[in-house]
Amino acid sequence: MHAPRVVVTPPAFCKSSSLRTELSKHFPNVVFNEKDSYLSGLELVDFLKDADAAMIGRDLISAELLRSLPKLKMISKYGVGLDNVDQEALSRANIEFRVTFGTNKRSVAELTLGFMIGLCPNMLSENIKKGFWQREGGQELSGNTVGIIGCGNVGQELVRLLQPFQCKVRVRDIADRSEFCRQFGAIELEFDELIAEADIVTLHVPLTEDTENLINKLVLAKMKPSAFLVNTCRGRVVHQEDLHQALVSGEIAGAGLDVFWQEPPTDTDFLQLSNLMVTPHIGGNAKEAVEAMGKAAIQNLVEYYNLS
Numbered sequence: 001m002h003a004p005r006v007v008v009t010p011p012a013f014c015k016s017s018s019l020r021t022e023l024s025k026h027f028p029n030v031v032f033n034e035k036d037s038y039l040s041g042l043e044l045v046d047f048l049k050d051a052d053a054a055m056i057g058r059d060l061i062s063a064e065l066l067r068s069l070p071k072l073k074m075i076s077k078y079g080v081g082l083d084n085v086d087q088e089a090l091s092r093a094n095i096e097f098r099v100t101f102g103t104n105k106r107s108v109a110e111l112t113l114g115f116m117i118g119l120c121p122n123m124l125s126e127n128i129k130k131g132f133w134q135r136e137g138g139q140e141l142s143g144n145t146v147g148i149i150g151c152g153n154v155g156q157e158l159v160r161l162l163q164p165f166q167c168k169v170r171v172r173d174i175a176d177r178s179e180f181c182r183q184f185g186a187i188e189l190e191f192d193e194l195i196a197e198a199d200i201v202t203l204h205v206p207l208t209e210d211t212e213n214l215i216n217k218l219v220l221a222k223m224k225p226s227a228f229l230v231n232t233c234r235g236r237v238v239h240q241e242d243l244h245q246a247l248v249s250g251e252i253a254g255a256g257l258d259v260f261w262q263e264p265p266t267d268t269d270f271l272q273l274s275n276l277m278v279t280p281h282i283g284g285n286a287k288e289a290v291e292a293m294g295k296a297a298i299q300n301l302v303e304y305y306n307l308s
Contacts, residue, residue, distance in 0.1 A: 003029040004305060007048055010057030010078045011036050012290045019294040023055075026298065026307050048072065053304070055297050056085075063089035076300040078293050079284055080104060080153075083207035083234060096304060100296035102153035107289035108232050109157035111282065112202055115230045115256030116141050118277055119200075141165050147198030149191070149214075150205035150233065151177045158202065159184050170194045195219055200228045207234035217242040220251055228254050232283045235259040244270045258283045 006027045013019050014032040024030055031047075033039060038059055039047050045068045048054055053074040061075065066089050075090065077099035090097045120141045145168040148155045152173070159169055159180075169186035171177055172194045181188055195201060201223065205211045215229065216239040223229070229252060231238050240261040246252050254275035263281055265271060271278060284293065 003027065004052040005050055006030045006053045006055065006301060007033075007051040008055045009033045009039060009044070009047070009059050010055065011038065012285055013055065013057070013078055013294045013297070016290055016294060019291065019298070022295070023298050023301075026302055026305075045069070053301060055301065058084055061085045061090070063092075066090065066093045066095065074098070074301070074304050076297045076304070078297040080293075081206065081234065098300035098304065100300060103292040103296045104284035104286075104289040105153040105157040107286035108154045108204075108283040109161055110286070111258060111279065112154070112158055112204075112230055112232045113161050115232070115258075115277055116146070116200055116202070116228070119228045119230075119254050119256055120144065141167065141200075143167065144199040145170060145197055147172070147189075147194040147201045148186075149173075149194065149201065149203050151175075151180065151186075152204065154232075155204040156180060158204070159186055170198060192222060195222045196224075198227060199224065200230060202230040203233050203237055205233055205237060207236055212236050213239045215239065215243070217245065220246040223252050225250060226253050228252065228256065230256045232258040235261045235263065240267070240270065244273070247273050247275050 004027060006029065008014055008023070008030065011033060014034065020032060033047065038057065040060065044059060045065060048069050051069070051072055053076065054072060055076045055078055057078040058081070061084060063086055066072070072095055074096040077085070077097070080099065080101050080103065082099065085097070087097060120139050142165045146162060147170045148158060149172050151159070151171045155171070155173070162169060163184070169184065170189045171181055171186050172189055172191050177188060189197065203215065205214070214237050220242060229243065243255060247255060254277070256277040258279045259281050270276070
């Protein structure tokens with residue numbers, strides 16, 4: 001039996017020499033994406049066309065793409081987001097799909113905490129860069145009410161990280177998190193209650209039909225004028241234009257975003273708002289997270305081919 005041809009698309013994985021070495025030990029016939037960006041369209045089809053198995057990240061895996069890849073038998077997901085993968089189409093094409101959840105939870109939770117620590121004491125640096133010496137120290141994170149929407153792997157890790165700050169933690173999740181909440185002193189609330197009560201609302205949900213535009217102008221209007229919004233999950237969970245208006249009008253005090261409606265974002269008026277803190281979708285890209293996600297994706301391939 002010939003060695004399976006494995007192709008790897010995620011740029012972060014392909015830039016890691018240790019991950020490349022580990023994968024190549026198991027799969028000598030491996031091809032890496034040498035561009036510093038994801039592939040799309042015909043370029044992605046051409047890259048995957050001879051693959052027996054693929055490791056993908058944020059690539060769009062659609063029914064149309066799969067029709068062009070009759071040889072493909074297995075996909076291993078690097079990372080945890082599934083909004084770019086048509087799982088029904090994979091099932092119809094009889095392609096095995098494997099993903100390991102929770103591999104980047106600490107990285108994303110730490111970035112979320114970083115936004116909170118940055119927003120509360122007013123660490124936004126635009127004014128001083130423009131020559132304005134305004135010593136407005138904001139407030140402490142400690143003691144604030146933090147509303148966590150989505151209390152899965154990342155949300156629960158955030159609750160653990162918040163313990164020293166003695167925040168009042170409020171949780172909204174479609175699953176029953178009562179046992180976890182009892183353990184960490186958090187309280188489950190209905191969505192509208194959490195939105196109205198929280199000093200910081202932070203989002204940790206997958207992008208689905210139910211969560212797209214979950215945070216819109218109606219929701220933003222129910223937040224405290226002094227409240228902050230943090231989004232490190234998926235850009236389209238927040239209606240970006242509605243958030244833009246809320247930040248300009250002072251309907252909420254500020255926001256921290258690692259993810260955007262369009263990536264890379266092109267709305268420079270939005271990005272330059274003085275009460276907006278931004279990072280370029282790096283929540284899962286701490287070197288430790290890259291290694292953990294990469295090793296999990298390799299293990300999925302190893303187990304599929306019974307190489308362990």
